[in-house]
Amino acid sequence: MSDRPRPATTGGGTALLGAAALVALATTIVLGLRLPPTVEQGPYARLIAVHPPLAWAAYLAFAVCALASVLWLWRRTRAPKWDRLAVASAEVGVVFCALTLVTGSIWGRPTWGVWWTWDARLTSTALLLALFAGYLALRKVSVDPETRARRAAIAALVAVADVPIVHFSVDWWRTLHQGRSLAQITPQDDLDGSYTSVMLLGFVAMTLLYGWLVAHRSRVEALEARLEAEGLDLALEERRAESEVVEAVAR
Amino acid sequence: MWRDALLVAGKDLRIEARSRVATNQVAPFALVVLVLFGFALDPDRGVLARASAGLFWVAVLLSSLLAVQRSFALEGGDATADGLRLSGLDPAGIFLGKAAAVAAQLAALQVVLALGVVVLYDADLGGPALLLATCAAATVGLAAAGVVYGALAAGLRVRETLLPLLLLPVVAPVLLGATRAWEAGMGLSVDDGWRWAQLLAVFAVIYVTLGVVAFGALLEES
Amino acid sequence: MAPVVRFRSAVALLGRFPALSGVDLTVEPGEVVLLEGANGAGKTTVLRACAGLVPLVSGEAEVLGVDLRADRRSVRRRVGLLGHSGALYEDLGAEENVRFAVRAAGGDAAAVVPALSLLGIEGRLRTTAVGRLSTGQRRRVALAVLVARSPSLWLLDEPHAGLDAAGRDLLDDLVRSAVAAGATVLLASHETDRAAAVAGRTVTMAGGRVQPREPARVA
Numbered sequence: 001m002s003d004r005p006r007p008a009t010t011g012g013g014t015a016l017l018g019a020a021a022l023v024a025l026a027t028t029i030v031l032g033l034r035l036p037p038t039v040e041q042g043p044y045a046r047l048i049a050v051h052p053p054l055a056w057a058a059y060l061a062f063a064v065c066a067l068a069s070v071l072w073l074w075r076r077t078r079a080p081k082w083d084r085l086a087v088a089s090a091e092v093g094v095v096f097c098a099l100t101l102v103t104g105s106i107w108g109r110p111t112w113g114v115w116w117t118w119d120a121r122l123t124s125t126a127l128l129l130a131l132f133a134g135y136l137a138l139r140k141v142s143v144d145p146e147t148r149a150r151r152a153a154i155a156a157l158v159a160v161a162d163v164p165i166v167h168f169s170v171d172w173w174r175t176l177h178q179g180r181s182l183a184q185i186t187p188q189d190d191l192d193g194s195y196t197s198v199m200l201l202g203f204v205a206m207t208l209l210y211g212w213l214v215a216h217r218s219r220v221e222a223l224e225a226r227l228e229a230e231g232l233d234l235a236l237e238e239r240r241a242e243s244e245v246v247e248a249v250a251r
Numbered sequence: 252m253w254r255d256a257l258l259v260a261g262k263d264l265r266i267e268a269r270s271r272v273a274t275n276q277v278a279p280f281a282l283v284v285l286v287l288f289g290f291a292l293d294p295d296r297g298v299l300a301r302a303s304a305g306l307f308w309v310a311v312l313l314s315s316l317l318a319v320q321r322s323f324a325l326e327g328g329d330a331t332a333d334g335l336r337l338s339g340l341d342p343a344g345i346f347l348g349k350a351a352a353v354a355a356q357l358a359a360l361q362v363v364l365a366l367g368v369v370v371l372y373d374a375d376l377g378g379p380a381l382l383l384a385t386c387a388a389a390t391v392g393l394a395a396a397g398v399v400y401g402a403l404a405a406g407l408r409v410r411e412t413l414l415p416l417l418l419l420p421v422v423a424p425v426l427l428g429a430t431r432a433w434e435a436g437m438g439l440s441v442d443d444g445w446r447w448a449q450l451l452a453v454f455a456v457i458y459v460t461l462g463v464v465a466f467g468a469l470l471e472e473s
Numbered sequence: 474m475a476p477v478v479r480f481r482s483a484v485a486l487l488g489r490f491p492a493l494s495g496v497d498l499t500v501e502p503g504e505v506v507l508l509e510g511a512n513g514a515g516k517t518t519v520l521r522a523c524a525g526l527v528p529l530v531s532g533e534a535e536v537l538g539v540d541l542r543a544d545r546r547s548v549r550r551r552v553g554l555l556g557h558s559g560a561l562y563e564d565l566g567a568e569e570n571v572r573f574a575v576r577a578a579g580g581d582a583a584a585v586v587p588a589l590s591l592l593g594i595e596g597r598l599r600t601t602a603v604g605r606l607s608t609g610q611r612r613r614v615a616l617a618v619l620v621a622r623s624p625s626l627w628l629l630d631e632p633h634a635g636l637d638a639a640g641r642d643l644l645d646d647l648v649r650s651a652v653a654a655g656a657t658v659l660l661a662s663h664e665t666d667r668a669a670a671v672a673g674r675t676v677t678m679a680g681g682r683v684q685p686r687e688p689a690r691v692a
Contacts, residue, residue: 130420169424239494243680269564334560338577339550
C-alpha cells in the first residue's frame with residue numbers, strides 16, 4: 001500500500017485480488033449447491049461450504065486487527081497505515097462474524113427446530129462479535145485521530161486478550177451439556193471427499209474476499225485521512241488570519 | 252508505583268467514606284436487582300434457589316458497572332483526570348490504586364449480596380473455601396477489567412452508555428466461571444469448581460497486567 | 474542559563490481545531506510573564522501545553538529542559554497549573570486535598586499546614602468538604618496546593634478571577650515570593666492593569682500565535 005493514496009480505491013493489485021475472490025466465491029457456491037444433500041440434514045448440510053470459512057475469516061480479521069494494533073502501539077513501527085488496517089479489518093470481521101452466526105443459526109434450525117443453539121463455538125463467536133462491536137463503537141466516539149488510534153489499539157488488545165478465556169470458558173461450559181452442537185452436524189462420513197474439498201475451496205474464497213474488502217476499506221480510510229489533513233491546513237490558515245486581523249486593528 | 256497505588260486507593264476509599272455512594276446507592280441497587288429477579292422468576296418452584304449462583308453474579312456484574320463509573324466520575328467534571336495527569340503520579344500506580352478501591356467496594360458488596368441471596372432465595376452456601384476463592388479471583392478480575400475500560404471510556408460524553416457495551420462482553424467469562432464455580436461449591440452441579448476458579452485467576456492476572464502496562468497510554472486525553 | 478520555556482512555531486490541536494498555530498515564546502528563569510489576548514486566542518492552551526497536557530503536532534517546545542514532543546509526562550511534577558476549575562476533590566476537605574496533591578508530587582508533607590495558613594484557610598475551613606466552599610475559597614485552596622508543592626514553573630490561568638480584593642493582593646504577594654524563591658511565573662489574565670503590575674513583561678496572543686512586539690509609537 002503506497003503512502004500517497006490515489007483518489008480512487010482500486011488499483012492493479014486489488015483488482016486482481018477482487019477477481020480471484022469473485023471466481024473462488026462463485027465456484028464455491030456453484031459446487032456447494034451441487035453437493036448431494038445428506039440424510040440427516042437435507043439440503044442444509046451444504047452450508048458447510050460457507051459457515052466454517054466465514055468463521056475462519058472472522059477470526060483472521062480479528063487477529064489481523066490485533067496485530068495491526070500492536071504494530072501501531074510499538075513506537076518503532078508506528079505508522080498511520082496500521083491504524084487504518086486495524087479498523088478496516090475489524091469492520092470486515094464484524095460482518096463476517098455476523099454472517100457466521102446467521103449461517104450457523106440457519107444450519108441448526110431445521111435439525112433441532114430452534115434458532116439458536118448454545119453451541120460452544122457459536123456462543124464464543126457471538127461474544128467475539130460483541131467485543132468488536134464495542135471496539136467500533138469506541139472508535140466512532142473519539143474525535144481526534146491520534147487519541148482514537150491509541151484508544152482503539154489498546155481496546156483491540158484488551159479484547160483479544162479475552163478471546164482465549166472466552167474460548168475455554170464457553171468450551172468447558174458446553175461440554176458438560178452435551179447438547180446440540182454444530183460439530184455434530186458436520187458430516188463425518190462424506191462420500192467422495194467432496195464436502196471437504198468444497199469447504200476448503202470455501203476457505204480460500206473467504207480469505208481472498210477478506211483481503212479484497214480490507215484493501216478497499218483501508219484505502220477509504222487513507223483518503224479520509226488525507227481529506228482531514230487538507231482540512232487542517234485550511235483551518236491553520238484561518239486561525240492565523242485571525243491574528244492578522246487583530247494586528248491590523250491594533251495599528 | 253506501589254506508594255502511588257496506596258495513595259490513590261486511600262484517596263478513593265476516603266472519598267467513598269465521605270460520600271457513601273457505594274453504601275447508599277450501589278448496595279441498595281444490587282439488592283433491588285435481587286428482588287426484581289424474584290418478581291421475574293416464579294419463586295415457588297425452587298427456581299430461584301437453583302439459579303441463585305447465577306443471579307448473584309449477575310447482580311455483582313451490574314453493580315460493578317456502577318462502581319467503575321463512580322471511580323471515574325469522582326475525578327471530576329468534563330476535563331476528567333486532568334488533576335490525575337498533573338499530579339505526577341505513576342499511571343500504573345493510579346491503575347492499581349483505583350482497581351484496589353473498586354475491588355474493596357465490590358468485596359463489601361458481595362457480602363451484602365450473599366446475605367441477600369441466602370435470605371431471599373433460600374440458597375445454601377456450602378463449600379465456603381471454593382466460594383471465597385472464586386469471589387477473590389473474580390473480584391480482582393472485574394475490578395481490573397473495569398478500571399481499564401473505565402479509562403477507555405472516560406472523558407467521553409457517552410461514557411455511561413459506552414462502558415456497559417465495552418465491559419460486559421469482556422467480563423462475560425467471569426460471569427460464566429464464577430457461576431459454575433459457585434454451583435459446584437453449593438453442590439448444585441458435579442463440575443470441577445476449582446478449575447473454574449483457576450480460569451478466573453488467569454483472567455485476573457491478564458487484566459491486572461494489561462492495566463499496569465497500558466494505563467499510562469490510556470490516561471492521556473489526547 | 475537555559476530558558477524555562479522555549480516554544481518555536483509550536484502547533485497544537487484540540488481535536489481538529491488548531492488552538493496553537495505557530496507559537497514563538499521564550500521565558501527566562503525568574504521572569505513573570507503575562508499572557509494577554511481576547512477569548513479564544515490560545516492563552517489557556519499555551520499554559521496547558523507548558524504543563525505537558527497538550528500534544529504538539531509540529532514545531533519545538535521545551536519546558537524546564539524537557540522536550541515536550543518526546544516526553545510530556547515528566548515535566549508535570551515540576552510545574553504547577555492553576556486552571557479555571559481547580560483540580561480538587563469535592564468530597565475531601567481542604568487539608569486532605571492539599572496533602573494528597575503534595576504527596577502525589579513527592580513533596581514535603583510539612584509544607585501543607587503553613588501553605589493553608591498563608592492562604593487564610595484556618596480552623597473549620599480546613600476540614601469542610603471543598604464542594605461546600607465558595608468559589609473564592611476554592612481558589613485559595615487551589616493556590617495552597619501550588620504553594621505547598623512549590624513547583625519551578627507556575628502556570629496561572631486567570632488567577633485573579635473569583636478572588637476578593639484581599640485575595641488579589643495575597644496572590645500578587647505569592648507571585649513575588651515565589652519568584653524570590655527561584656520560580657518562574659507565566660500567567661494569563663484579562664485584568665491587564667493589575668497583572669501588569671506584577672509582571673515583568675507582557676506577551677499578546679491572537680489566533681493561536683504570539684503577536685510580535687509593537688515598536689513604541691511616537692504619540
